[in-house]
Amino acid sequence: MSDSYLMDIDNxxxxxxHPQQVDRPRFVASSSNSEFNTIEPRxxxxxxxxxxxxxxEFDSSFILPEAKASFTKLVKLVxxxxxxxxxxxxxxxxxxxxxxxxxxxxxxAMAVYAVLxxxxxxxxxxxxxxxxxxxxxxxxxxxxxILEILGFPPGEITGSMNPETEQAVYDFQDKYDLGYDGDPxxxxxxxxxxxxxxxxxxxxxxxxxxxxxxxxLAQGEGKDQKGSCQGCGEFNPMFIMSEEVWDDLKKKVxxxxxxxxxxxxxxxxxxxxxxxxxVNPKYWPCPSVEESGSACKKRFWSDGKDRRSKxxxxxxxxxxxxxxxxxxxxxxxxxxxxxxxxxxxxxVIRLLVDGPHKEKIPLSRRRFVLKAGSTDNAPxxxxxxxxxxxxxxPVLDEHVTMTMKLDVSCYxxxxxxxxxxxxxxxxxxxxxxxxxxxKKESVPPEKGWxxxxxxxxxxxxxxxxLPMGVQKFLPENQRLYNxxxxxxxxxxxxxxxxxxxxxxxxxxxxxGNDSNMPPEISQAIKREHGG
Amino acid sequence: xxxxxxxxxxxxxxxxFDLGFYDCESIWNDSNNTQLKDLRENGNILLPGxxxxxxxxxxxxxxxxxxxxxxFTRKLAKxxxxxxxxxxxxxxxxxxxxxxxLGNETVSLTTDKNGxxxxxxxxTLKHAKLLVPSLNAKxxxxxxxxxxxxxxxxxRARLNNMGYFSGYSDEDGHQLTWAIxxxxxxxxxxxxxxxxxxxxxxxxxxxxxx
Numbered sequence: 001m002s003d004s005y006l007m008d009i010d011n012x013x014x015x016x017x018h019p020q021q022v023d024r025p026r027f028v029a030s031s032s033n034s035e036f037n038t039i040e041p042r043x044x045x046x047x048x049x050x051x052x053x054x055x056x057e058f059d060s061s062f063i064l065p066e067a068k069a070s071f072t073k074l075v076k077l078v079x080x081x082x083x084x085x086x087x088x089x090x091x092x093x094x095x096x097x098x099x100x101x102x103x104x105x106x107x108x109a110m111a112v113y114a115v116l117x118x119x120x121x122x123x124x125x126x127x128x129x130x131x132x133x134x135x136x137x138x139x140x141x142x143x144x145x146i147l148e149i150l151g152f153p154p155g156e157i158t159g160s161m162n163p164e165t166e167q168a169v170y171d172f173q174d175k176y177d178l179g180y181d182g183d184p185x186x187x188x189x190x191x192x193x194x195x196x197x198x199x200x201x202x203x204x205x206x207x208x209x210x211x212x213x214x215x216x217l218a219q220g221e222g223k224d225q226k227g228s229c230q231g232c233g234e235f236n237p238m239f240i241m242s243e244e245v246w247d248d249l250k251k252k253v254x255x256x257x258x259x260x261x262x263x264x265x266x267x268x269x270x271x272x273x274x275x276x277x278x279v280n281p282k283y284w285p286c287p288s289v290e291e292s293g294s295a296c297k298k299r300f301w302s303d304g305k306d307r308r309s310k311x312x313x314x315x316x317x318x319x320x321x322x323x324x325x326x327x328x329x330x331x332x333x334x335x336x337x338x339x340x341x342x343x344x345x346x347x348v349i350r351l352l353v354d355g356p357h358k359e360k361i362p363l364s365r366r367r368f369v370l371k372a373g374s375t376d377n378a379p380x381x382x383x384x385x386x387x388x389x390x391x392x393x394p395v396l397d398e399h400v401t402m403t404m405k406l407d408v409s410c411y412x413x414x415x416x417x418x419x420x421x422x423x424x425x426x427x428x429x430x431x432x433x434x435x436x437x438x439k440k441e442s443v444p445p446e447k448g449w450x451x452x453x454x455x456x457x458x459x460x461x462x463x464x465x466l467p468m469g470v471q472k473f474l475p476e477n478q479r480l481y482n483x484x485x486x487x488x489x490x491x492x493x494x495x496x497x498x499x500x501x502x503x504x505x506x507x508x509x510x511x512g513n514d515s516n517m518p519p520e521i522s523q524a525i526k527r528e529h530g531g
Numbered sequence: 532x533x534x535x536x537x538x539x540x541x542x543x544x545x546x547x548f549d550l551g552f553y554d555c556e557s558i559w560n561d562s563n564n565t566q567l568k569d570l571r572e573n574g575n576i577l578l579p580g581x582x583x584x585x586x587x588x589x590x591x592x593x594x595x596x597x598x599x600x601x602x603f604t605r606k607l608a609k610x611x612x613x614x615x616x617x618x619x620x621x622x623x624x625x626x627x628x629x630x631x632x633l634g635n636e637t638v639s640l641t642t643d644k645n646g647x648x649x650x651x652x653x654x655t656l657k658h659a660k661l662l663v664p665s666l667n668a669k670x671x672x673x674x675x676x677x678x679x680x681x682x683x684x685x686x687r688a689r690l691n692n693m694g695y696f697s698g699y700s701d702e703d704g705h706q707l708t709w710a711i712x713x714x715x716x717x718x719x720x721x722x723x724x725x726x727x728x729x730x731x732x733x734x735x736x737x738x739x740x741x
Contacts, residue, residue, distance in 0.1 A: 026670050
């Protein structure tokens with residue numbers, strides 16, 4: 001049976017199943033005396049979800065409204081792997097002090113954890129800077145951001161109180177029966193946080209999605225969430241800049257660029273552990289968010305210092321290439337097969353269909369099944385195209401034949417968006433009773449969709465597309481073919497086929513009705529194709 | 532003296548049972564097997580290709596009367612399967628019920644205060660399953676497949692069993708380094724080297740149990 005796992009990767013983060021680790025038989029010895037065997041289950045991560053840096057305020061643990069998309073991914077992952085306990089790992093970039101970075105990354109992990117279990121007190125602690133005594137400051141700006149997203153316009157978000165913000169607080173207090181004083185104090189913040197957390201973290205039907213402490217690795221038993229939340233600081237960078245780049249970017253004038261380049265290192269990774277994994281926080285190696293990083297350093301590789309800080313002269317070191325940039329050996333073991341710890345390249349494919357006027361319409365929100373490779377055990381990915389008809393597939397091999405099956409008939413409406421629109425509700429519910437597509441699950445079941453055999457198949461020769469200009473004819477032919485012109489196998493087009501394809505393309509795009517191909521037409525083909 | 536070449540997952544109890552003997556001790560202690568004994572130390576842990584000498588079978592006569600039913604019982608060497616079960620944090624699993632599945636038979640066993648379960652097994656038993664409900668774990672066991680402590684395969688197998696994933700072949704070299712360093716760390720062997728030096732090997736044998 002082929003591996004089937006969820007893989008949802010884009011700018012909003014990642015949710016992915018890990019490649020399945022086969023637990024092979026244990027080789028044991030019989031004994032005639034006092035000899036024995038020792039058997040311990042291996043701590044196995046089965047999935048991951050990654051919150052990119054831009055979901056947080058810079059240098060802060062405050063979660064921005066954009067993170068809604070990352071939570072949606074996490075919810076999808078958690079729903080596809082029930083009963084797999086979670087543990088959250090925050091990471092910082094290798095700039096600044098170890099102790100500060102460990103605190104900040106831990107605070108980010110706590111912030112995510114608090115949303116998942118709806119613990120507004122943790123946020124209140126983060127706000128008032130009580131976790132570990134060191135750390136970022138939330139301030140009035142975060143209150144303004146939350147008021148804004150909840151529909152209480154606070155005026156310009158300046159980070160200081162102003163009359164409009166005060167009015168927004170009054171309005172909010174009025175709506176939720178809070179003390180009517182215009183002061184966003186702890187009580188008001190608690191309510192704001194609760195509503196905002198519900199906004200951020202929703203289930204597939206648009207309802208607030210909450211988890212329990214017991215859904216986490218240490219079941220909420222550890223002091224300060226030990227075992228469930230931790231900050232790895234800058235101990236486990238995903239990539240390390242080359243010496244040349246670093247020398248340039250460490251100049252003060254370039255610090256903005258340096259911070260941008262370092263962005264992938266600042267991430268929060270949530271791991272899902274194999275079903276039934278239980279950890280006693282007493283024996284969990286990672287220190288809690290409150291504790292110092294000395295326990296982290298004890299768990300380092302013998303060459304951990306080099307791993308996390310050594311620079312190559314002229315090229316960066318990336319974990320997904322060299323697997324040697326994490327200082328912590330324990331984390332290395334959890335993360336090494338994780339798609340969340342790779343800066344993955346993606347195949348980006350846009351699916352279009354001819355509309356009634358020969359215009360191209362994106363095949364949006366269609367279910368697809370993609371087999372990446374031609375062998376029996378090639379991984380199978382299932383998902384849904386986005387509203388622009390785009391699907392993104394991580395590059396596993398440079399050249400690979402993928403077979404894709406697409407559900408051309410069923411458009412899956414975005415239930416959440418529809419539910420959020422109260423005007424739409426009645427009409428929608430009437431419609432969905434007749435529409436068979438509304439009954440389709442948007443999250444792929446473990447064994448695949450029941451009706452996926454009826455999807456329309458395609459073959460994708462990934463890695464075969466030639467860059468424009470490297471060769472005469474073929475790059476254009478390939479793109480024209482992908483856009484639906486010409487006949488099978490663009491490598492073997494004759495003059496006539498090619499001319500007809502160019503002509504049709506030009507007619508469809510009002511660019512003439514001949515088969516000439518000046519550079520601007522070549523560019524138009526490239527643009528239309530997307531690259 | 533005839534000799535037997537050890538095949539995959541064979542151990543002395545199985546070999547001598549197949550050959551029709553029962554006394555492991557005397558064969559293992561035979562002077563012809565001194566070299567093997569020194570090399571392997573434990574007759575239950577042999578390497579495929581090892582050679583075990585065994586005596587010719589002796590003919591024995593029994594006198595008995597006709598027209599009577601006579602029962603001859605074949606003696607079996609005593610053989611155990613002893614397993615210490617640990618939880619995800621490496622702590623012994625105390626007083627928990629496990630199921631040991633041996634062919635069609637399921638034996639319910641409770642771990643003692645050291646996490647140990649113990650059960651008699653037949654010398655030819657090769658496959659077994661151990662179910663540990665409190666860990667939601669099921670372990671497939673291959674009895675006799677453990678290689679000696681001084682072989683890389685044997686070291687990998689011990690590390691894997693103890694939860695330090697060490698890979699399965701030379702291609703996973705990096706994984707073996709990972710597992711050895713984790714083992715060294717948790718057993719306070721300093722400095723960490725990531726290589727199976729003598730001290731580490733001794734500790735591995737002691738901690739694993741054979």
